[in-house]
Amino acid sequence: MELGVGIDVHLFLLGVSHRTASVDLRERLDFSSRDVGAAVEALAARSSAAESVVLSTCNRSEIYVATADPARAREELVAFLSNYHQLPPDVFLPHLFTYDDAAAAHHLFRVAAGLDSLVVGEPQVLGQVKEAFQAAAARHCTGPLLNKTFHLAFGVGKRVRNETALGEGAVSVSFAAVSLARKIFGKLHGRRVLVVGAGEISALTAQHLRSHGVAEIVITSRTAAHAEALAAEVSGRAVPWSEMTAGISRADIVITATGSQRPIITRAAVAAATGRRRPDPLFIIDIAVPRDVDPSVAEIEQVFLYNVDDLQNIVQENLARRGAEIARAEAIVADELARFTAWQRSRRAIPTVVALRQRFDEIRRAELERLDGRFAGLPPEARARVDEVTRLIVEKLLLEPTEQLKALPDEETQGIYTEAVNRLFRLGDAPADAAENDTAPLRNPRSRDD
Numbered sequence: 001m002e003l004g005v006g007i008d009v010h011l012f013l014l015g016v017s018h019r020t021a022s023v024d025l026r027e028r029l030d031f032s033s034r035d036v037g038a039a040v041e042a043l044a045a046r047s048s049a050a051e052s053v054v055l056s057t058c059n060r061s062e063i064y065v066a067t068a069d070p071a072r073a074r075e076e077l078v079a080f081l082s083n084y085h086q087l088p089p090d091v092f093l094p095h096l097f098t099y100d101d102a103a104a105a106h107h108l109f110r111v112a113a114g115l116d117s118l119v120v121g122e123p124q125v126l127g128q129v130k131e132a133f134q135a136a137a138a139r140h141c142t143g144p145l146l147n148k149t150f151h152l153a154f155g156v157g158k159r160v161r162n163e164t165a166l167g168e169g170a171v172s173v174s175f176a177a178v179s180l181a182r183k184i185f186g187k188l189h190g191r192r193v194l195v196v197g198a199g200e201i202s203a204l205t206a207q208h209l210r211s212h213g214v215a216e217i218v219i220t221s222r223t224a225a226h227a228e229a230l231a232a233e234v235s236g237r238a239v240p241w242s243e244m245t246a247g248i249s250r251a252d253i254v255i256t257a258t259g260s261q262r263p264i265i266t267r268a269a270v271a272a273a274t275g276r277r278r279p280d281p282l283f284i285i286d287i288a289v290p291r292d293v294d295p296s297v298a299e300i301e302q303v304f305l306y307n308v309d310d311l312q313n314i315v316q317e318n319l320a321r322r323g324a325e326i327a328r329a330e331a332i333v334a335d336e337l338a339r340f341t342a343w344q345r346s347r348r349a350i351p352t353v354v355a356l357r358q359r360f361d362e363i364r365r366a367e368l369e370r371l372d373g374r375f376a377g378l379p380p381e382a383r384a385r386v387d388e389v390t391r392l393i394v395e396k397l398l399l400e401p402t403e404q405l406k407a408l409p410d411e412e413t414q415g416i417y418t419e420a421v422n423r424l425f426r427l428g429d430a431p432a433d434a435a436e437n438d439t440a441p442l443r444n445p446r447s448r449d450d
Contacts, residue, residue: 009050009145009347012070013104014077014096015062018118021095029085029092031056037135042084044141047076051143053150055111055132057125059118064108066145070100105149105340109333112157114167121166121322126157148343156336163332166325168318174204176311176318177285178212181253184283184304189213194247195236196256196264198226201287205255206234218251220244222258249273252280257287265293271300287311352418353402355427360394 016029031039031054040054049065056062063080067073078096082089099107110116112129133150136142142150160166178188185191191214195206198221206217217236220243221227227238239247248254248270258264265284270293274282286293286307298305368375368390375383401421421427 009066009068010070011101011104011145011149011344012049012065012067012073013062013099013107014074015055015060016092016095016097017060017062017116019116020097021092025092025095026059026061028087029061029081030058031061032058036132037139039084040136040141041139043077043080044139046080046083047073049073049076051136051146052141053132053136053146055129057128060111062111064104064146064149066143074098101344102337102341105152106333106337108149108153109156109336109340110330112153113160113329113333114157115160115326115329115333119172120319120326121168123161123167126154126161129153129157149340152336152340156333159332159336160329164325164328166322166329168321172204173287173308173311173315174201174208176314177205177255177287177306178208180285180304180306180311180314181209181283182212184281185252187213188253190215191252192216192250193218193236193253193255194244194251195219195230196244196254196292197221197258197288198223198230199257199259202255202257203230203233205285205287206230206236209253209255210234210236214253218247220247245269245273248282249275252283254282254284255287256285256292258292260288260292261290263292263294265297267294267296267300270297270303274300274303285311352421352427356402356421356425357394357398359425359427360398361391364390364394 016026018026021029036054036056039056040052043049043052043054043063047065048069049067051066053064054062055064063077065073065077078089078093081087081092107116108129112126114121114123114125117125129150133142133146136146181191182188188209189212191209193206193209193214193216195202195217198219206219210217217231217234219227219231219234219236219238220241221230221238222241224238224240230236231238244265248265249272254265256265265286270282270284280302282303284293284297284303284305286305289308291307293305293307295305295307297303368387375386378386
């Protein structure tokens, strides 16, 4: 659906996030588990909104639309959520938030910047915003308003990434472990990993390591089935619990997080596994509480041992550093929001600008038609040149006034000026008849269609 140029179009947002809804409800309203592209197509089929984008992550489900009627859009989006997810509206209505125009853009800009994430500065969210927009654009569900809004949001995310340290530093134990490994080894490509235990944190750390290109991930657990399941998840291989020491000898990185009440990796076992002249360092991440690794293991040459307290300290330091960058990121959001509001304000002058250009062109064409007899002897290319020159004159005459009209500093001033232009040029009236003599060529013009 397309909205006419004279219609006031609003940006409208409706959604839920980790700030308003439980994980259970967010899962029930999740679009990403299916196909976001299919969702935005389904929305376009049943909504009066001219444009739409569906953004869905593990922590939010949000719908952005361009609409002439935000109240109607809200009703339609609530009905769509209920129908698409087969949920009664009263299940999710108390958890919805809505924003329109500048407030909606402000929210999207903060999302793209990582400021509205569960973990502030989360880098993945900008990519998810881009993917949501691309899915909608590929299905022709976006237009001038959402195109502009989302591209400004991409700019916000890029500026925050380049101009602040908001996204730097590990803010989870698993990611902190990988960051330490990268400091010790540099690139992790080609490194071998042994995971002792198959719990959640071990799995997350192994996944992070896999994403950094390690060559091999070996899993061992007292429960063989758990080791095999995690190995399949991270494209690794499982080995029996009895082969743990042999696994240490072949590993560059050891991750351990079992439920043992006493150390399962002793100094003697690590010394035997590493030998006296190990050429490469051994990095051991002990995330277990109580600890899985005897603290004296750290005394062995070429062995780097970190426990959960070490990692938590890194996480807290990085969170504090990110906190100091929030104000800088918010300033970038405010800067880009000012650009959005100025652009949106300029759009409100477009109907007057279009009407003004149409009126001047009507005058131009009417005068050319009235003087048609005087041009009868001109060859076709000369008459075409006259038409082009007069059109360019009109465009140059109107260029500065229309740019100034769109750039007025506030809506009230712009409203006064647009009203004055409409009255001065009678833009709401039908064009008058053309002049009867050529001494007043711009008085009472007549359209070519009269």
